[in-house]
Amino acid sequence: MTYVPISPNERDAMLKTIGVKKVADLFEAVPARHRFPDLDLPPALTEMEAAAELADIAAGNESVRGDLISFLGAGAYNHYIPSVVNHVLSRGEFYTAYTPYQPEISQGTLQGIFEYQSLMTALTGMEVSNASHYDGATAVAEAVNLAWAQFRGKRTKVVISPTVHPHYRGVIRTYTQGMDLELAGDDSNADLEAGPESLESLIDENTALVIVQYPDFFGRVYDFTQLIQTAHAKGALVCVAANPTALALFKTPGEMGADIVVGEGQPLGIPLWYGGPYLGFFTTRKQYVHKMAGRLVGETVDNRGQRAYVLTLTAREQHIKRERATSNICTNQGLLALGAAVYLSVLGKTGFRQVAEICYHNAHYAAEQLSKIEGYGLCFPEPFFHEFVLCCPKPAAEVNAHLLEHGILGGYDLGQDYPALKNHLLIAVTEMNSREEIDALAEALSEEHHD
């Protein structure tokens, strides 16, 4: 079926007004030998058939709600999403609108994004936020672009902690290929037990940006104040890629002195959705706002004296500045930014802190239970947030295969990214994991040991 609302009679009347005989006459500019190809696609389904077909495809998956118990995190987390979030996002007024280029009839989106910006600065302890990037990885890559622009390409080194998410590091490598930029520290064979102080020796007068993750990829929480001071002493900027849920509990990167705080906003009410769409958040200090990429909403008044909001500083953007723009970003993750704002609003100060605390307690309970099992142990010292590295007596892949037989997604096999960590599982625990589930994981692991 199609969604074309024009009857054959209406079509004929329209063709007459246009002055052509048939629809095909409208396509004479298209080279004749390639015009109207036969597409080898399955025949159209009705809505009823499509609904059944898609339900069938979805049933080919095992989900982490119902089918499997999941301890997988590594950048995407299974959190409870209050019902309100989807109800708000399902309003056609929000999800079927375009980018708010006409502010008189887009105040819903504009005020929603303004509030999102406000919530993100409150969360990160920073001064300004843009209206979003594609995801955490591309937000970090845009931080590199900001630093590159800030030093006009004269500083050619970026220091990256090896405990920044491997996908984020991968995207930075993709984005910066051909840029003559040295990525120091981006080494999966580095000493992974070392804390942030190990990066200090890499920072020099040629360093544009230092990138760390908070908590790091292994879940560890460090205070970066000292590292940031060292970087600033060399004139470099510091970007912290933060988990937003952790920011409900832990000191803000803003308080530590970070220049840019970015991250993956998926934990803020966005479903796992097999990896996307998610939400890249990007916050910084006001002094860098002109170098920041992406859309930005600012407060103003309309000609009736009403408080209102508009897209502002658009002169940074591609549609005005073209090849001299700060970035080519145009479409962003607007609806999901709105979703994150709804999530933070409806949880608020109390509920959001509660989520972070439950994650913390559940993860620590899990760590304690699992490290009691013979052959298993925590690889790194505390403190950690809701994710930790479990050393296993055999390759993590084998442990996971055993757990899957028990209906458990065991954790992320770190050997995929870090050659030294073949026997290591990254375990994530959220408010969705009950004590019962954690005990089931411990039991399955002990049983495995005795197999």
Place this chain on the structure above:
Amino acid sequence: MTDVSTTGQKNAVPPLNANVKIVEPTIFDLSSPGRKGVTFPDPDVPRAKMPQSLLRKDLPLPELAEVDVVRHYMHLSKFNYSVDGGFYPLGSCTMKYNPKIDEDTCRLPGFLHTHPLQPIETVQGNLALMYTLQEWLKEISGFAAVTLQPAAGAHGEFTGVLIMRAWHKSRGDHKRVKMLIPDSAHGTNPASSGMIGLQIVTIPSDARGNVDLKVLKEQCDDTVVGIMVTNPNTLGMFDENIEQVVKIVHDCGGLVYGDGANLNALLGIVRPGDLGIDVMHFNLHKTFAVPHGGGGPGSGPVGVAAHLADFLPEPLVGILEEGDDETPPLFGFVTPAKTIGRMKSFHGQFGGGLVRAFTYIAMHGPDGLREISEYAVLNANYLLARLRGTYHVPFDRICMHEFVAEGQFEGSDVRALDIAKRLMDYDFHPPTNYFPLIVHEALMIEPTETENKDTLDRFADALIKIAEEAKSQPDLLHSAPHTTPFGRMDEVKAARELVLCCWLPENYDVNA
């Protein structure tokens, strides 16, 4: 250093003028200490000790009940114009109706609650869908391979230009530094090329709105990476010389990038790959009805010809083990041999983008897809026919899915902006204005295929009426809109004062 999250920033906010009317308070204005929204059960595990020195002292988020939040967003939603609410003929944005069934399919629990790093054996449904969508997009566009990873159109362009450069370099050809871009291009084209440091050379359009072949030939040499063409272009014209453009660029060793933003005119009409285009992004959020979400998320898969397939970003979805009559194939991830790398985390805009687009294509089939483009082009030509006598159309021939008129009249100081704002009083979203840059006071109109004749007639009538008003009561247009909840904005104030966020009220008891 003090905690800037609570104190330092507030002082930066200029106090709001007492005369300013607040139509809807912000979520921070609405906060009241001690109010609670959604709460969670107490943990059923022992409480662990927390590292006190690492904890934050205050979390300055609003405090509201659920009903406060719902009413707030309900109020905000009413300030938005949307496709569900009315006609949205925003040129080059393809604001078509977004089928409701797509909202349901993309939220099926099997899609919604699968983790991107699950073992492939547990997500064969997702992988089968992605593989099939790759195959369908290849068939629709005539390309040899497709990546679903890019998050939006501009992200797809960036992917494409990285692939083009990587291809040249893999051949030992290191001197190519120029990207040719027609003057009618979207701003993202030069910005995408600029992101990897290429020099931009602008190619003008000729009198019929085609790429100027003479200038193109002059610019084509062995320093050209390629050309980025939008076809149909942003004037809504199918380039009558597209095959020559492709040949000229290929002859100098360059590659041809196709901006797929305007693909809604070409489904079942012509396949860009058949025209010799080497690489192109799709906008699933335009052509395949993924809703725009007030600015995103989009989804920008990229298709390439066979010689570029090895350079696609990692990972692609492939068949790891062939199936037979009894067992389905095993789908999994594969890395192209000379990949440019990863463009984002995980595998693309799966739920919101790929599932919706898959549903949409499945429901249209080959004939339905062609019908989409036929009616998109019919509707645009009908509007053009109705308006041509009233508005000057500088490039006037049969258009594709959109066309560009001039929003100005001889002897009048009414501008395109005034016409756009006045259209809001007739309950229409304005067309794109001031783009493309090569038309004075441009009004770029794209009706899409999902509008009926009555709507198109009402819109044409309104534009004709506005043209009369421009002569008889120009001030009515200068001061428009009048019937919308908000009037024209003071954009200078926004840029000068840069109030970019709000906080909890000054006297807010943070310890309550």
